[in-house]
């Protein structure tokens with residue numbers, strides 16, 4: 001404690017805090033404080049549901065200043081940094097010099113224009129998802145007190161202040177809460193200074209200057225710049241980019257509307273951690289398990305006021321630590337209290353390359369921090385390590401816990417359901433697509449009435465048998481295709497239901513000039529459409545060929561199926577195909593018979609039915625063969 005007090009006073013001198021003139025503001029009346037009870041009170045009260053970013057109405061467009069005049073002390077500091085390269089004071093050999101890394105080299109390799117206000121906007125959008133549109137004006141304007149302020153959202157409202165632990169203190173004391181600071185755990189040669197040591201808020205900000213030599217910093221900067229792919233900015237010209245890495249966990253990191261997938265700590269990260277953690281007195285088992293890597297392209301790049309209060313880290317609910325390493329250009333780091341008792345005061349510190357900084361205890365609950373724009377031109381990288389306290393349910397680390405295992409199971413179940421639903425939806429979509437396509441095909445036939453289409457093949461066959469108008473080739477082909485598809489389905493079904501019957505050949509009709517086709521198999525059933533698939537054999541020129549097609553059942557009754565003289569069926573089909581059912585035509589060319597109409601064919605079919613069936617004839621082809629042929633026929637469509 002003594003050590004801390006001394007450190008704090010020395011750090012105050014060290015700080016380049018500049019008292020900013022502030023507008024006299026009437027402080028809101030403090031709410032009645034909680035009774036000053038110690039013992040029975042819980043260690044940590046549940047957080048208030050309201051977030052400290054109170055929703056505020058959008059401010060009217062505020063004109064952006066023509067340039068950003070940074071505070072004078074920053075300009076001076078920037079000038080000093082520009083003239084003195086941080087590498088200059090390190091002795092390097094010629095070889096090393098060739099390999100020497102200067103972050104200034106990176107300047108200009110990124111988009112030139114840009115406005116880091118986007119970063120702030122995106123950052124805030126995450127906290128206020130309901131605000132989807134960007135304020136019409138730049139979200140920064142010059143305040144009366146020459147400070148850069150965000151109109152949206154501003155400092156948390158006093159009325160949203162959390163309950164206090166007691167009248168005197170915001171939080172339980174560090175001793176009671178048994179909070180050990182990293183500065184206390186650190187070896188004595190790492191002399192941390194706590195430039196904020198707010199015991200009432202149990203909030204501590206530690207600073208260890210020059211933890212690494214410029215040469216070490218240069219190597220680290222180079223390693224990071226070359227290995228990390230900082231995500232492309234959400235908006236063109238955005239000059240601050242953030243990458244995210246974890247160790248042994250797959251939690252993502254959400255900021256500025258981006259969801260960053262975690263990358264596992266690479267070896268170089270563990271090497272850097274080893275060096276940094278030595279200064280924090282932590283063994284590897286206690287090292288932080290996540291890191292945000294921020295690349296600030298130049299002085300125009302900044303990070304707006306925020307707290308590292310993501311649910312992952314639980315920083316508003318319990319003591320947490322954040323450790324950061326700065327590399328590259330020096331930048332000012334600012335902190336301010338969310339609910340200051342007295343006048344608004346911003347604490348500032350310049351973070352140089354190689355400096356370490358910690359934010360400990362309840363700092364994320366009571367303070368916000370930022371990196372404002374500066375007049376410098378070089379890039380800066382900061383690594384910010386944290387400990388994940390609450391893994392995302394999807395995270396593998398979470399799944400290895402008991403609760404995680406249950407949630408994991410639920411997730412897997414959800415996954416399976418989602419997959420099944422997805423597959424079903426795809427099936428449905430493709431069935432709908434097919435149905436729609438068919439309907440579209442047929443809707444071209446304006447004279448088709450819907451009932452015919454809906455009644456399926458029967459309707460189609462009707463249309464062929466009793467055409468309401470002339471059908472062209474294409475229409476006819478479509479109808480026949482439909483009939484074929486339909487027939488094939490019914491043959492399959494018949495096979496499944498064991499409804500295929502052996503058929504008996506009937507003697508050829510005397511005088512027929514074509515070889516009759518003899519039914520070999522037929523389904524026992526006719527379907528809703530009144531069609532029965534029948535397999536025929538033809539022995540023309542001594543060569544047997546097989547063919548199957550449907551017979552409209554009005555022409556052949558179920559009981560007649562095994563005795564039908566199929567030549568008529570074949571002729572009927574041939575006529576269908578030639579679309580001349582109603583046109584008397586000489587049949588000599590094809591059938592050698594008299595010209596016939598549908599009705600005559602039907603009559604012929606009926607007449608062809610004979611009674612001399614021979615039982616038990618085995619089908620000559622297998623069902624597979626039948627289906628294969630069918631497949632072949634269908635493939636031409």
Ligand SMILES: O=C(O)CCC(=O)C(=O)O
Pocket residue numbers: 292294303308324326333351369371382384
């Ligand atoms: O760059 C820094 O030093 C601060 C980084 C920071 O605030 C953050 O990553 O949340």
Ligand SMILES: [Fe+2]
Pocket residue numbers: 306307308369
């Ligand atoms: Fe931060």
